[in-house]
């Protein structure tokens with residue numbers, strides 16, 4: 001079985017590290033130092049790097065990590081990232097030997113034009129996982145730097161259509177501030193209010209609020225609930 005660890009970086013980034021106890025893959029290493037420290041502490045060997053988009057807080061550590069020992073670097077074909085050795089676009093598959101992982105690439109433009117996500121299908125007793133970078137956050141979504149609102153909505157709809165039990169590995173700890181906006185959209189959403197309590201308690205203990213699940217996001221994330229009449233009505237009211 002694989003372990004999924006959010007390695008904290010900068011002020012609010014998570015570099016997701018997947019390991020089988022010997023080998024590890026990292027997603028979006030914006031800086032090398034916290035990854036190196038974790039690998040050394042756990043005596044793990046880095047076997048591959050996955051990138052979701054070109055922003056520096058996601059790719060800044062790649063050159064340093066590859067300087068230690070070169071590994072395959074997977075990333076979006078539609079973005080210029082010098083270190084990428086395996087360019088990918090929607091529908092492509094990634095197979096990693098150790099840790100044994102098979103991933104399907106999803107095109108999720110919006111935050112950036114070429115942003116991709118990596119979906120790992122589930123099997124008997126093992127949950128599916130998705131690494132979605134800065135597209136879907138717990139209770140929120142990424143800022144539109146390069147894409148259009150329609151592109152982002154389509155990307156969020158594609159992620160929302162994944163199996164409900166999918167573990168969602170987002171690249172930032174933005175949950176509490178996202179919940180403040182979500183509560184303004186849906187003050188009477190009981191599941192959202194309960195999640196606010198729980199998320200605040202976790203942050204008070206300095207614990208991550210991630211991963212979340214697709215089913216949970218469908219219930220509390222206003223960007224996956226934009227078609228709901230009550231969400232629209234509240235937002236329309238607030239715009240006046």
Ligand code: ZN
Nearest residue numbers: 053055111134
């Ligand atoms: Zn970004």
Ligand code: FE
Nearest residue numbers: 055057134171
């Ligand atoms: Fe980011």
